[in-house]
Amino acid sequence: MAGDAGRTGRPALAVVGATGAVGAVMLQILSQRADIWGEIRLIASPRSAGRRLAVRGEEVEVVALTEEAFDGIDVALFDVPDEVAERWAPVAAAKGVVVVDNSGAFRMDPDVPLVVPEVNPHAVRMRRRGIVANPSCTTLSMIVALGSLHAEFGLRELVVSAYLAASGAGRAGVTTLRQQLSLVAGTELGTSPGDVRRAVGDRTGPFPEPVVLNVVPWAGTPREDGWSSEEMKVRGETRKILGLPELPVAVTCVRVPVVTAHALTVHARFEGEVTVDKAREILATAPGVVLFDNPEAGEFPTPADVVGTDPTWVGRVRRALDDPTALELFVCGDNLRKGSALNTAQIAELVAADLA
Amino acid sequence: MAGDAGRTGRPALAVVGATGAVGAVMLQILSQRADIWGEIRLIASPRSAGRRLAVRGEEVEVVALTEEAFDGIDVALFDVPDEVAERWAPVAAAKGVVVVDNSGAFRMDPDVPLVVPEVNPHAVRMRRRGIVANPSCTTLSMIVALGSLHAEFGLRELVVSAYLAASGAGRAGVTTLRQQLSLVAGTELGTSPGDVRRAVGDRTGPFPEPVVLNVVPWAGTPREDGWSSEEMKVRGETRKILGLPELPVAVTCVRVPVVTAHALTVHARFEGEVTVDKAREILATAPGVVLFDNPEAGEFPTPADVVGTDPTWVGRVRRALDDPTALELFVCGDNLRKGSALNTAQIAELVAADLA
Numbered sequence: 001m002a003g004d005a006g007r008t009g010r011p012a013l014a015v016v017g018a019t020g021a022v023g024a025v026m027l028q029i030l031s032q033r034a035d036i037w038g039e040i041r042l043i044a045s046p047r048s049a050g051r052r053l054a055v056r057g058e059e060v061e062v063v064a065l066t067e068e069a070f071d072g073i074d075v076a077l078f079d080v081p082d083e084v085a086e087r088w089a090p091v092a093a094a095k096g097v098v099v100v101d102n103s104g105a106f107r108m109d110p111d112v113p114l115v116v117p118e119v120n121p122h123a124v125r126m127r128r129r130g131i132v133a134n135p136s137c138t139t140l141s142m143i144v145a146l147g148s149l150h151a152e153f154g155l156r157e158l159v160v161s162a163y164l165a166a167s168g169a170g171r172a173g174v175t176t177l178r179q180q181l182s183l184v185a186g187t188e189l190g191t192s193p194g195d196v197r198r199a200v201g202d203r204t205g206p207f208p209e210p211v212v213l214n215v216v217p218w219a220g221t222p223r224e225d226g227w228s229s230e231e232m233k234v235r236g237e238t239r240k241i242l243g244l245p246e247l248p249v250a251v252t253c254v255r256v257p258v259v260t261a262h263a264l265t266v267h268a269r270f271e272g273e274v275t276v277d278k279a280r281e282i283l284a285t286a287p288g289v290v291l292f293d294n295p296e297a298g299e300f301p302t303p304a305d306v307v308g309t310d311p312t313w314v315g316r317v318r319r320a321l322d323d324p325t326a327l328e329l330f331v332c333g334d335n336l337r338k339g340s341a342l343n344t345a346q347i348a349e350l351v352a353a354d355l356a
Numbered sequence: 357m358a359g360d361a362g363r364t365g366r367p368a369l370a371v372v373g374a375t376g377a378v379g380a381v382m383l384q385i386l387s388q389r390a391d392i393w394g395e396i397r398l399i400a401s402p403r404s405a406g407r408r409l410a411v412r413g414e415e416v417e418v419v420a421l422t423e424e425a426f427d428g429i430d431v432a433l434f435d436v437p438d439e440v441a442e443r444w445a446p447v448a449a450a451k452g453v454v455v456v457d458n459s460g461a462f463r464m465d466p467d468v469p470l471v472v473p474e475v476n477p478h479a480v481r482m483r484r485r486g487i488v489a490n491p492s493c494t495t496l497s498m499i500v501a502l503g504s505l506h507a508e509f510g511l512r513e514l515v516v517s518a519y520l521a522a523s524g525a526g527r528a529g530v531t532t533l534r535q536q537l538s539l540v541a542g543t544e545l546g547t548s549p550g551d552v553r554r555a556v557g558d559r560t561g562p563f564p565e566p567v568v569l570n571v572v573p574w575a576g577t578p579r580e581d582g583w584s585s586e587e588m589k590v591r592g593e594t595r596k597i598l599g600l601p602e603l604p605v606a607v608t609c610v611r612v613p614v615v616t617a618h619a620l621t622v623h624a625r626f627e628g629e630v631t632v633d634k635a636r637e638i639l640a641t642a643p644g645v646v647l648f649d650n651p652e653a654g655e656f657p658t659p660a661d662v663v664g665t666d667p668t669w670v671g672r673v674r675r676a677l678d679d680p681t682a683l684e685l686f687v688c689g690d691n692l693r694k695g696s697a698l699n700t701a702q703i704a705e706l707v708a709a710d711l712a
Contacts, residue, residue, distance in 0.1 A: 157678075159515040159623045161517035161608075161621040163519070163571045163610065163612070178544075181537065181540065181541045181542075182541045182542055184537065184541075185537045185538045185540075185541030185542075186537075186538055186541075188534075189615075190614065190615030190616065190660060190663065191615055191616055191663060191664065192663065192664040193661060193662065193663060193664045193665055194660070194661055195660075195663075196660035197660060197661060208654045209654075209658050209660070209661070210658075210660060213613065213614055213615055213659075213660055214614060214658050214659055214660035215519045215612055215614060215619055215658065215659060216656075216658055217619070217621075217656050217657075217658070217671065217672050217686040218651060218656060218672075222651055222652045225632070225674060225675065225677075226632070226649070226651060226672065226673065226674040227674055227677070228651065235677065246678075247678075248676070248677075248678030248679055249677075249678065250623050250676045250677070250678070250679075250682065250684055252517075252621040252672065252684055252686060254519065254619070254621065254686070256519070256571055256612055256613075257569065257612075257613050258546065258569055258570060258571060259545075259546030259547055259569055260546065260547055263571055263573070263610070265517040265573075265608040265610065267515045267606050267623075276581070276582070293582070295574060295578055295582060295584065296578045298564045298565075300572075300573050300574060301573075302565050302566075302570050302571065302572055302573070303569075303570055303571060304546060304550070304551075304552035304553060304565070304566055304569055304570035305549060305550055305553060305565070306549065307546065307547060307548065307549060307551075308547065308548045308549045309549055315573065316573050316574075316582065316608065317582065318581060318582040318583055319581070320604070320606045321581075321583070321591065321604075321605075321606070322513075322602075322603075322604030322605065322606070323604055323606075326606065328606055328608055330573040330608060330610070
């Protein structure tokens, strides 16, 4: 093909899980970013093989996930369930492919780096298993902003509350939210105990409770002592990315009726006194961060306004009134872009530069 | 009237602001609780005078707010804007009426007690101005649970994030949310920057941004250093109610698309080591609190399930993994009942017992 002419000698990329919610955003992002790749091969479950998807303005046929699907590939982006990644990432890695994995299977593996290009780019080289992990979307929604403040002030403690979008639970999460919206629009529901629950019935999709006209303090699966898997991820991943293995991190994850873009409130305590002016200066100049913070003028980020954008948006920057070492932030970012597909693509670009 | 026969000699109650969102719930609550009152007089703005509202199974005509409207009244519940309370509460008090005020006008006045009957009932007697203040709905949504834990463990620090319901902004908040729901139901909105904002247009009602398919990190009016009035209320009121004037309190208030029932995540640090078992024992037996906490069985409170109920619901009780002196909680309660009308009615009952 004509389009391939200039691509000779460039690394070949595979996208594994190309037909999922994150996969769709990945193909958009690969089409928008600087085109550094030779072939881009789309891989999915045998069920999806044969479908044709657009990437870089070309239609590409999806091939089934097999060992041979990785022939000639240099870097593979995986966005598949944990058990699929556990099985297939080592298969690809054994063939010399560098795997950038967006599942939870390898994130806490000490031989697998967990990389956010704005925060710890050099870690990408420490890939003893040939696998680089992409953090979870909740961690990624805040870590770029936090990393910039940590570099200046030295982080000592985090208390985080998450306002998680439905698409964090995949396409089924979005479909469920939209269906529930149609069930409650035009009604007087939400004023007596359980009326929303009765209207929604068993149409709760991937959520344990209705998410429409509601917030649900649960995401993921149960872990020890009442914690959820999503909460434990944020703690473990934040510590690993920032290189602070003992950092106290308290997290509560709550699902909210938003389609896409996670939001988080962050109480961050640092080594010494901080000032809002310095914090704002850091956030205003940090790569990948947009400071949008003037409440008197109605300026603060909201999920509905930042969805579809790449940066981490930060607003409501305040110093704790009773602790000169602590800052309060409201952080907001697209969980499918920087929260998943974009960071994965950025890691792949770091790997490609490293291979060159 | 026959119904009045047994009421002779009982204190007379006035409800000022009877036609508002909280007023409507107040009339329900007065109809449900033990009937200790003689006359119940309904007072509102002249615009609403002449309307007939049901209370205790009887139709009562609303009278206009004037000085004479307080003739023969012993206790008056005020649910009116701050400036109306500022003007009229002293007028009623000067006539010997005990005012229980649900505005923000007097809450931080050192000569006005701020009362939560389960936490600081005795403070109701310290009403030097003849006024008792009712806390704001956000504070009330958590303070009963926190008060019970403070009594046992001794509170040292709070970090709170609020998930505030639309009805916290009054009837207009609910109307706005329902209108916005109808605008987005059946659409694919919420996936590109500002699409929800464009669909909603200027139909944002009392909110600075669309609340549907969104969360909005702002409630109230700007205060110094980037804080909102709602956040400052939670800090000041919590300190006053618990008698901890130096308590460090960090709060972020975020509006969510829920009709009624506020939710809060609470990180509470205490004087010494705490255990989840002891915390659960306290919460399970505290008056006005329901512990609903078994995530493995899908049990945690959500706004849609607790709306219309009286207690403060607590779930997700965990000890901070990195601090044996801190607990994490998810707290949920009806902002129009315990969060406003119910607590006001409870204070009035304390006052009535005190007058008897």
